[in-house]
Amino acid sequence: xxxxxxxxxxxxxxxxKDKKVSSNExxxxxxxxxxxxxxxxxxxxxxxxxxxxxxxxxxxxxxFSKKLPGVPIAVKDLFCTKNVKTTAxxxxxNNFIPTYESTVTQNLWNEGAILLGKLNCDEFAMGSxxxxxxxxxxxxxxxxxxxxxxxxxxxxxxxxAKLTPTTIGTDTGGSIRxxxxxxxxxxxxxxxxxxxxxxxxxxxxxxxxAGPMTKNVKDSALMLEVMSSFDNKDSTSIDFKRPSYSxxxxxxxxxxxxxxxxxxxxxxxxxxxxxxxEDGKNYLKNCGxxxxxxxxxxxxxALPTYYIVAPAxxxxxxxxxxxxxxxxxxxxxxxxxxxxxxRSEGFGEEVKRRIMIGTYVxxxxxxxxxxxxxxxxxxxIKNDFNDAFQIVDAILTPSTPSSAFKIGEKxxxxxSMYLNDIFTVPVNLAGLPGISIPAGLDRxxxxxxxxxxxxxxDEQNILNIAYSMxxxxxxxxxxxxxxxx
Amino acid sequence: xxxxxKTVKHISKLSRISLDEEKAKKLKxxxxxxxxxxxxxxELNTENVEPLSSIAETKLRLRKDEIKSKNIRDxxxxxxxxxxxxxxxxxxxxx
Numbered sequence: 093x094x095x096x097x098x099x100x101x102x103x104x105x106x107x108x109k110d111k112k113v114s115s116n117e118x119x120x121x122x123x124x125x126x127x128x129x130x131x132x133x134x135x136x137x138x139x140x141x142x143x144x145x146x147x148x149x150x151x152x153x154x155x156f157s158k159k160l161p162g163v164p165i166a167v168k169d170l171f172c173t174k175n176v177k178t179t180a181x182x183x184x185x186n187n188f189i190p191t192y193e194s195t196v197t198q199n200l201w202n203e204g205a206i207l208l209g210k211l212n213c214d215e216f217a218m219g220s221x222x223x224x225x226x227x228x229x230x231x232x233x234x235x236x237x238x239x240x241x242x243x244x245x246x247x248x249x250x251x252x253a254k255l256t257p258t259t260i261g262t263d264t265g266g267s268i269r270x271x272x273x274x275x276x277x278x279x280x281x282x283x284x285x286x287x288x289x290x291x292x293x294x295x296x297x298x299x300x301x302a303g304p305m306t307k308n309v310k311d312s313a314l315m316l317e318v319m320s321s322f323d324n325k326d327s328t329s330i331d332f333k334r335p336s337y338s339x340x341x342x343x344x345x346x347x348x349x350x351x352x353x354x355x356x357x358x359x360x361x362x363x364x365x366x367x368x369x370e371d372g373k374n375y376l377k378n379c380g381x382x383x384x385x386x387x388x389x390x391x392x393x394a395l396p397t398y399y400i401v402a403p404a405x406x407x408x409x410x411x412x413x414x415x416x417x418x419x420x421x422x423x424x425x426x427x428x429x430x431x432x433x434x435r436s437e438g439f440g441e442e443v444k445r446r447i448m449i450g451t452y453v454x455x456x457x458x459x460x461x462x463x464x465x466x467x468x469x470x471x472x473i474k475n476d477f478n479d480a481f482q483i484v485d486a487i488l489t490p491s492t493p494s495s496a497f498k499i500g501e502k503x504x505x506x507x508s509m510y511l512n513d514i515f516t517v518p519v520n521l522a523g524l525p526g527i528s529i530p531a532g533l534d535r536x537x538x539x540x541x542x543x544x545x546x547x548x549x550d551e552q553n554i555l556n557i558a559y560s561m562x563x564x565x566x567x568x569x570x571x572x573x574x575x576x577x
Numbered sequence: 578x579x580x581x582x583k584t585v586k587h588i589s590k591l592s593r594i595s596l597d598e599e600k601a602k603k604l605k606x607x608x609x610x611x612x613x614x615x616x617x618x619x620e621l622n623t624e625n626v627e628p629l630s631s632i633a634e635t636k637l638r639l640r641k642d643e644i645k646s647k648n649i650r651d652x653x654x655x656x657x658x659x660x661x662x663x664x665x666x667x668x669x670x671x672x
Contacts, residue, residue, distance in 0.1 A: 191652040284632045298631050324640070328633045396615040407592065414593070416665050418656030427668050432595035444594055445607055451592045452580075452608070465618055467628035472621070474629060506607060507614050523632030 096121040097254040101163070101311035102338075104257050108161050115154070115162025115206070118257075119147035122164050122208060126255040131575040132231045134240075134250040136169045137177050137210040146206045158204030159318050166256040168247045169210035170217055171197045171302070172291040176207065180293040181225035182215045184413045184420045184438030194291025195323045196260065196302045203318045208256055212246030215440045216410065217267055217295045219243050220512040223503055224442040231499070233571040234275060234538055238496045241271030247305050248275040252571065258306045258315055262292060264299045265398055266492075266516025269528035272305055273491035273541030276530040276569040278558070279305045280312045281516075283548045284523035285330030288323035296405035297328075299398075299520045309529060309559045313337035316551060335552050343560040346380035350557070351484035355391035356515060358493060364534045365490045372488055372531060372542045375564040376557070384484055388476040393469050394518040395510060400453050400466035401521070406443075407450025413438060445506065474522040481547050486557055489515050491528040491541035515543060525551045529558045530567040539569060580608050 096118055099107065107113045123140045143164050150162035172178045172190035179185045193201075201207070214224040222230040222245025232240040233253035240249040244261030248271035251259050261268040263281035272279025280303045287302040294300065304315030317337045323329040352373065357366075373383050415421035415434030422437050424430030439447070453462035480487065493514055502509040519526040524545055531542040542561070546554035585605045589596040596604065651662075659666035 188656055191649075191655055324638075327637055328631065328635075330633060330635070390621075393618055393621060396618050399611065399615060400618075411593075415658060416667055419658065421658035424668065427670050428593070430668055431593040435593055436595040439594070444592075445604065447592050447594065448585075448588050448604060448608065449611065452584075452588050455588065455591060462615070464628055465623060467630055468623035468626040469618055469621060471626050471629040472623070474632070506611060 097125055099257070100307045101258045101314060104163060105159070105161065108163070109156045115147040115150040116144065118162065119143050119164040119206060119208070122256060126208070128576045129253055129255055131577070132233060132249050132253055133228050134212055134230050134246040134253070134255060135166065135209045136179055136181060136212050136227050136246070139176055139207050139209050143206050143208050150204065150206070155204060159314065160200060160203045160205040162204055162206060163257060164206045164208040165200060166208040166211050166250055166259055167197060168213050168244050168259070168261045170213055170262050170293045171260070172293070173197055173207060173210065176210065178210065178293070179226070180216050181213050181227055182439065182443070183226045184434070185293070186226065186420055188419050190291070192291060195288035195321065195325060196292070196319050199318055199321055200260070211250050211259065214243035214245065215443050216293065216406070217243040217262055217264055218406070218442050218446055220266070220270060220509055221497070221502065222246060222271075223499065224440055226440060229499060231575065232275060232496055233575060234496060236574065237498050238538070239274070239499050241274035241496060243267040244271050244305065248272060248277060251275070251277050251305050251307070253575070258304065258311055260302060260315070260319065261305050262300055262302050263520065264295050264402060265520050266513040268303045268305055269491050269516050269526060269541070269543060270513060272528045273530070274496035274539065276539035276567065277305055277307060278309055278312050278527065278529050279303065280316060280527045280551070281519065281525060282316060282320060282551055283525045285328055286320045286525070286549070286551070288321060288326040288329050290323055290325040294409040296402040297409060298405060299402060301520075309527075309555060309562045310338060310341055312527065313341050313555050332549055337552055337555055340552055341559055342556050343379070343563055345376070345557050345560050348381045348486065348553075348557065349384055349484040350376050350381050351384050351386035351480055351487045353386050353388040353391065353480070353487060353489065355388050356489045358514060361493060365493065365540065368532050368540050368542065369488070369490055372561065375561045376488065378564060379560045381557070386480045386484060386487070388480060388518070390469065390472045390476050391518060394473055394521055395514055397466045397469045397473065398513075398517045398521060399449065399510060400462050401470060403446040403450035404454050404463050405450070407447045407454065410443070410447055470521050473518055477522045477524060485547075486554055487545040489543045489545065491515060491543040495534045495536065495538035495540050519545055524548060525554055527554050527558050529562055529565070530569070531561075531565055532567070533569070580605060580612060
């Protein structure tokens with residue numbers, strides 16, 4: 093079979109089940125292509141030999157009742173993988189080999205998937221361009237000068253370049269949806285509490301969620317079905333009946349009420365994004381949905397709130413990297429000196445900046461003015477969504493305020509980099525599910541995405557809406573393999 | 578409210594991240610531009626708003642305090658930066 097890499101996940105699974113192709117052939121195809129795609133820098137760690145071995149084992153004793161039978165998958169290097177180096181793209185974890193497996197990746201292997209390797213990301217998932225990685229920036233397969241987005245940039249790049257049939261990322265403020273939007277792929281951030289956080293390198297614990305990144309909506313439904321589980325090892329994991337998202341997927345969204353929040357029409361929004369949004373509304377109308385104007389009045393406060401809450405939690409989570417128990421260490425003249433040197437040399441600039449912001453807002457005398465204030469505004473933002481969902485079933489917005497930007501373009505202006513996540517961050521603050529689907533190209537020919545936001549645990553509904561829109565949009569993009577050697 | 582160099586150095590000490598003079602100055606300017614932007618939150622009156630610390634807002638589950646992983650000392654020490662097989666080793670703390 094010559095075009096294995098062009099199959100979507102669903103097709104791949106049925107081809108394996110029908111014995112039209114073996115796990116070993118599939119694994120080989122992705123490895124060969126990955127080896128020729130080093131220019132993209134999407135892998136931190138390759139586990140190709142082990143993947144080939146496992147694929148042969150699968151083929152000798154295939155279990156076709158699994159949901160991902162013998163499917164090779166590369167994952168973001170933020171998920172701990174037993175006996176496979178896990179770095180979070182940081183120097184401080186450069187030599188860390190976990191002795192345990194994250195729940196989400198374990199769920200993939202339990203359904204027959206095979207690890208292909210670990211994918212590059214922004215250091216500790218802090219970034220929107222995959223330029224903060226200790227292992228260098230990731231290049232987008234869309235164009236040689238473009239960032240793939242971030243923080244799950246290696247995941248987006250590898251998926252769009254067909255180096256893995258599907259992948260998983262994490263999303264704290266848009267880290268799945270923004271890179272998906274930049275690379276013409278589908279990215280889903282589930283409701284907070286749907287996927288276990290156990291074994292995921294922590295960034296901001298009240299916001300972090302793992303989710304799928306796929307070639308289409310149906311694949312995301314299948315991946316979510318596998319990834320999502322109740323887990324006693326995560327104290328905020330939520331016990332609810334998880335539907336068979338892919339089986340229950342339907343394009344029937346007749347009568348669904350979709351909200352258009354007026355506050356998302358931000359200053360300086362390009363005509364292209366306006367038009368994309370307008371087209372999105374029309375697709376939904378053609379599917380029989382009803383479009384309603386809504387208001388989310390505290391939207392403009394979401395980003396500044398996020399840049400207090402997320403760094404505060406990060407400064408606390410990253411306190412564990414002290415050079416004592418694991419990871420990188422710089423020797424010092426005493427214990428404190430060792431801590432300070434280890435952390436100064438082990439963390440990159442953006443991570444240090446965020447630790448400092450977090451430490452400042454939590455420090456004596458500033459806690460009430462910043463951290464407590466942000467927690468209160470977070471409540472107002474969540475209430476906005478609660479009110480909106482009294483009237484509508486889901487909300488449609490652009491995924492990002494622009495298409496992908498150039499490598500280096502926003503690196504020296506943190507606030508302008510942060511503004512990229514303006515449409516995705518409110519969703520994390522409110523703990524809601526959101527999906528980004530490719531919806532068109534801008535005049536430079538770069539992908540643009542639309543985001544559908546749902547009620548808590550209403551993933552099935554936003555998947556159905558995305559599925560029906562995908563059918564109408566019929567997005568096509570071929571990157572032409574310019575990076576291959 | 579602007580953040581001065583003294584405050585930056587204080588935060589650096591609290592964060593256990595050493596900073597040279599040049600980095601401290603750069604960080605001072607970064608932090609000031611970020612906090613200037615964050616200050617817009619003060620436009621909002623939040624006097625009677627309950628802070629939201631966790632989205633799950635459920636009670637934390639209790640579990641029995643029992644040992645589930647046994648004999649994993651080697652695993653725990655495996656990634657220790659120091660070669661010692663029995664302990665985590667740090668620079669001398671007590672003279």
